[in-house]
Amino acid sequence: MLNIGDIQETITMIQDEHLDIRTVTMGISLLDCIDDDINKACDKVYEKIARYAERLVPECESIEKRYGIPIINKRIAVTPIAMLASACPTSNPVHFAHALERASRTVGVNFIGGYSALVNKGFSAGDYALIESIPQALAETEHLCSSVNIGSTKSGINLDAVAKMGGVIRKAAELTADRNCIGAAKLVVFCNAPEDNPFMAGAFHGTGEPDCVINVGVSGPGVVAAALKKAGDCNITEVADTIKRTAFKITRMGQLVAQEASRRLCVPFGIVDLSLAPTPAVGDSVAHILETMGLEHCGAAGTTACLALLNDAVKKGGVMASSHVGGLSGAFIPVSEDAGMIDAARNGHLCIEKLEAMTAVCSVGLDMIVIPGDTSAEIISAIIADEAAIGMINSKTTAVRLIPAIGKSVGDELEFGGLLGSGPVMPVNTASPARFIHRGGQIPAPIQSLKN
Amino acid sequence: MKVIISVLGKDTVGILAKASGVCADCNANILEVAQNVLGDVFAMTMIADIDKLSVSFDELSDRLNAMAEEMGLSVRVMHEDIFNSMHRI
Numbered sequence: 001m002l003n004i005g006d007i008q009e010t011i012t013m014i015q016d017e018h019l020d021i022r023t024v025t026m027g028i029s030l031l032d033c034i035d036d037d038i039n040k041a042c043d044k045v046y047e048k049i050a051r052y053a054e055r056l057v058p059e060c061e062s063i064e065k066r067y068g069i070p071i072i073n074k075r076i077a078v079t080p081i082a083m084l085a086s087a088c089p090t091s092n093p094v095h096f097a098h099a100l101e102r103a104s105r106t107v108g109v110n111f112i113g114g115y116s117a118l119v120n121k122g123f124s125a126g127d128y129a130l131i132e133s134i135p136q137a138l139a140e141t142e143h144l145c146s147s148v149n150i151g152s153t154k155s156g157i158n159l160d161a162v163a164k165m166g167g168v169i170r171k172a173a174e175l176t177a178d179r180n181c182i183g184a185a186k187l188v189v190f191c192n193a194p195e196d197n198p199f200m201a202g203a204f205h206g207t208g209e210p211d212c213v214i215n216v217g218v219s220g221p222g223v224v225a226a227a228l229k230k231a232g233d234c235n236i237t238e239v240a241d242t243i244k245r246t247a248f249k250i251t252r253m254g255q256l257v258a259q260e261a262s263r264r265l266c267v268p269f270g271i272v273d274l275s276l277a278p279t280p281a282v283g284d285s286v287a288h289i290l291e292t293m294g295l296e297h298c299g300a301a302g303t304t305a306c307l308a309l310l311n312d313a314v315k316k317g318g319v320m321a322s323s324h325v326g327g328l329s330g331a332f333i334p335v336s337e338d339a340g341m342i343d344a345a346r347n348g349h350l351c352i353e354k355l356e357a358m359t360a361v362c363s364v365g366l367d368m369i370v371i372p373g374d375t376s377a378e379i380i381s382a383i384i385a386d387e388a389a390i391g392m393i394n395s396k397t398t399a400v401r402l403i404p405a406i407g408k409s410v411g412d413e414l415e416f417g418g419l420l421g422s423g424p425v426m427p428v429n430t431a432s433p434a435r436f437i438h439r440g441g442q443i444p445a446p447i448q449s450l451k452n
Numbered sequence: 453m454k455v456i457i458s459v460l461g462k463d464t465v466g467i468l469a470k471a472s473g474v475c476a477d478c479n480a481n482i483l484e485v486a487q488n489v490l491g492d493v494f495a496m497t498m499i500a501d502i503d504k505l506s507v508s509f510d511e512l513s514d515r516l517n518a519m520a521e522e523m524g525l526s527v528r529v530m531h532e533d534i535f536n537s538m539h540r541i
Binding site: 015 | 454456458486497499509510513528529530531532533534535536537538539
């Protein structure tokens, strides 16, 4: 029997606590679109995406209506385009970017990810050409997202790629300086990138995935914060239990939507990503959860411990609620996309070094952080290297999405709007790591990689 | 299968009648109604059987939303699966 109390609880979560499905992401393999003529390859890419994702948006809208739960974004992730670019090494891969953008407009999705290269152990010709073209591709498109995997626990860190990406991030920001440097906000550099991540900017469709798949990402920091407020002054074990119970409910909803989308679209269900994804809206903040646990401000001493507990409890609660869990699965800490993080950064309570420590215990990395416009490519590369080292050693995904605010310095702000939010320019350590970065070569795989 | 219809807004004559009217037109059989009025705020939760619905679920939802808009109310029309999956193991 349905219980009125349960009904009211669910409605309150959706209506007042910002519970939503953050994204239904369709993963599409483009391996059968490879062609040595780039124009033919682009036609095949466009045609396949338009055909496979034709019903994605209308079916998601119908599911929203059936369950009364908002699905904020409908997205597509494709095979890393560098693999297609390798077949036509003399052509500019940016043609693929335009084909993907056209396809995304035709099917009406919010983002399309997969302008990506996996170079954790070295470059192929296609990888190199694609990475070179990223700034232009992001400047000339609106919905396209790009990612590059520069390291893994199994292979170590490709320092040549790290060095290259510092410059690519700067250039992506420079080419879009008139649009709040948005290019850099659509580019993420990974270590241990997951192949089934539904979240942008890092979503791509891994080569081990089926031809087509549905992955779902849920949201719900507001629901967790509200449950903790209701729990009051309990001890920390009870805090963890409250988070687990709430995460279970949130994830069950994700599982329901994922199964329904998979059934309607006749596409296999891949995973539910257990991440708590914040938005800039008040009441939808991961930082506010940490503050509800008892910190005066996010970034205070104790932040890393609270985040570790949150991240672990979300997984423990979520894992039983879904038949397949994957993607990033953990709490996100994107500064510009989280009202509490923005406040803490503005007030000087949250610095990049503290964020770096936090990334050792949560799901991703230094995400959506605005840095001074005159930050050198080498410093950006070295921040990537530090973050990748945390991922490599701890066998976890880490990522870097930094936005150099061209023409701005500490004290200024960048305003992206929408889910990307806004962020204050945060100071970075300006001592030069240039000699280290320009050594090049490969940081060897750590001893942790030898598990066989 | 059941649908949960929850209505919230300023109390006025005929809210229950209009909502039931839409359900009847669509052949949704009302099983349970819980309502209360606090001051002039009306809140109602209605559970209806939709096995023999004469229109699509989306159409039922559209009609109820149109009714609510006309009367200045807010309505949520949700399939029972979301509550069952969230609150049952």
